Amino acid sequence: MSTPATASQTAGPYWHMIDFPEWADLLRAGGPNDGVQGDRITLTGRITDGDGAPCVDAMVEIWQAGPDGAYDAGFFGFGRCATDTDGEFRFTTLKPGAVPGLGNATQAPHILVTIFARGLMQHVVTRAYFAGEKLNDQDPVLNLVDPARRGTLIAQPAGAGAWRLDIRLQGEGETVFLDI
Amino acid sequence: MSDPIAYRRPAPGTQPPLDLPAYGSTHKRHPKQPLIRVPNTLTETSAPHFDPAHYPVQADMSQVGGRAALGERIIVAGRVTDEDGRPLRGAMVEVWQANASGRYHHPRDQHDAPLDPNFEGRARLFTDAEGRYSFVSIKPGAYPWRNHANAWRPIHIHFGLHGTGFGQRMITQMYFPGDPLLPLDPIFNSTADEAARNRLVSTFDLDITRPEWALGYRFDIVLRGPAATPFENTP
Numbered sequence: 001m002s003t004p005a006t007a008s009q010t011a012g013p014y015w016h017m018i019d020f021p022e023w024a025d026l027l028r029a030g031g032p033n034d035g036v037q038g039d040r041i042t043l044t045g046r047i048t049d050g051d052g053a054p055c056v057d058a059m060v061e062i063w064q065a066g067p068d069g070a071y072d073a074g075f076f077g078f079g080r081c082a083t084d085t086d087g088e089f090r091f092t093t094l095k096p097g098a099v100p101g102l103g104n105a106t107q108a109p110h111i112l113v114t115i116f117a118r119g120l121m122q123h124v125v126t127r128a129y130f131a132g133e134k135l136n137d138q139d140p141v142l143n144l145v146d147p148a149r150r151g152t153l154i155a156q157p158a159g160a161g162a163w164r165l166d167i168r169l170q171g172e173g174e175t176v177f178l179d180i
Numbered sequence: 181m182s183d184p185i186a187y188r189r190p191a192p193g194t195q196p197p198l199d200l201p202a203y204g205s206t207h208k209r210h211p212k213q214p215l216i217r218v219p220n221t222l223t224e225t226s227a228p229h230f231d232p233a234h235y236p237v238q239a240d241m242s243q244v245g246g247r248a249a250l251g252e253r254i255i256v257a258g259r260v261t262d263e264d265g266r267p268l269r270g271a272m273v274e275v276w277q278a279n280a281s282g283r284y285h286h287p288r289d290q291h292d293a294p295l296d297p298n299f300e301g302r303a304r305l306f307t308d309a310e311g312r313y314s315f316v317s318i319k320p321g322a323y324p325w326r327n328h329a330n331a332w333r334p335i336h337i338h339f340g341l342h343g344t345g346f347g348q349r350m351i352t353q354m355y356f357p358g359d360p361l362l363p364l365d366p367i368f369n370s371t372a373d374e375a376a377r378n379r380l381v382s383t384f385d386l387d388i389t390r391p392e393w394a395l396g397y398r399f400d401i402v403l404r405g406p407a408a409t410p411f412e413n414t415p
Contacts, residue, residue: 002263004194005404007371009353014284017276017302050208063346071226078228102183119205121196141218169209179215180224180347
């Protein structure tokens with residue numbers, strides 16, 4: 001006897017009641033990764049809608065491997081961030097390592113990015129890869145994406161240790177969202 | 181290492197669409213390009229392990245510092261399982277809701293209804309070995325939301341679930357039985373399958389009800405289960 005998964009419903013505009021702003025800094029003092037060594041980075045982006053207007057009430061969650069490419073083993077790879085009045089989110093974390101894919105494949109370093117918001121009946125899921133990674137060319141997920149749109153999944157350098165990936169929910173330059 | 185087992189695809193009609201014309205906020209926010217189906221890798225089948233030692237349990241929203249919130253005290257309880265009925269153990273459940281007057285403890289909520297200093301409206305729970313959770317709260321109020329003329333949300337409680345894989349991550353809303361606003365609400369009615377929709381409505385439960393103290397409501401939650409065959413883990 002099986003029961004289908006419970007239906008998703010929008011997180012609405014008041015999800016901030018479960019916002020803990022410190023969760024956006026995965027390296028915070030006293031936090032789960034305090035003292036873990038690696039390549040310290042920030043991942044910033046602006047979320048916009050089909051009119052190009054900033055989404056100022058979105059909840060962004062990330063899930064990633066540690067610098068060694070392992071999930072939840074020595075590095076706690078979860079973060080949550082509210083978008084601000086410009087629609088921007090910003091995480092401080094360690095750059096993930098390459099992760100095993102299916103079969104003998106290797107996945108390029110990436111961060112799973114999910115967005116919940118008013119107006120999203122289900123959360124949308126995408127990935128942030130890193131420009132210039134050699135493994136990007138062979139990444140099994142990137143290779144499922146039309147090359148013309150692949151760039152929407154690739155964060156660009158924006159200063160020392162700083163990476164930027166803007167997310168467009170709809171319209172021109174629409175981000176590639178993944179059905180996982 | 182063997183490949184991870186993929187999650188089951190949703191049964192038709194059991195999840196809401198991203199493009200929902202009756203819900204105005206979806207108009208400019210739903211992607212218009214089709215989602216790209218990707219296999220479930222370790223990225224999707226692993227998830228953070230939240231340790232209650234670092235994420236303290238908060239299971240009583242009915243009071244703040246011993247001062248009782250206004251409204252009708254309720255107990256909400258249920259089980260979190262996967263689609264095959266297997267309990268999710270130690271799963272973190274996040275809960276938030278409006279107060280008895282239909283107002284959120286949130287700076288952007290400007291509904292002309294009183295705030296209650298003794299109601300913060302958020303909880304954090306962990307399921308036990310059988311997947312069970314429970315918390316105490318105050319029955320929330322309905323509130324207007326300007327989606328259409330004279331639009332009111334049926335009373336509801338928001339739930340956020342974390343499973344054993346990020347592919348199970350889910351946010352939903354629990355409704356109350358007999359609410360006259362349910363047939364009018366585009367969010368509740370977004371799910372085409374009637375049975376799936378009605379599973380969002382809690383049931384009054386005398387076994388959860390505590391004599392002389394609070395009514396009890398049951399709300400069971402199902403997260404995605406494993407696909408039947410490894411062949412389903414291909415794009």
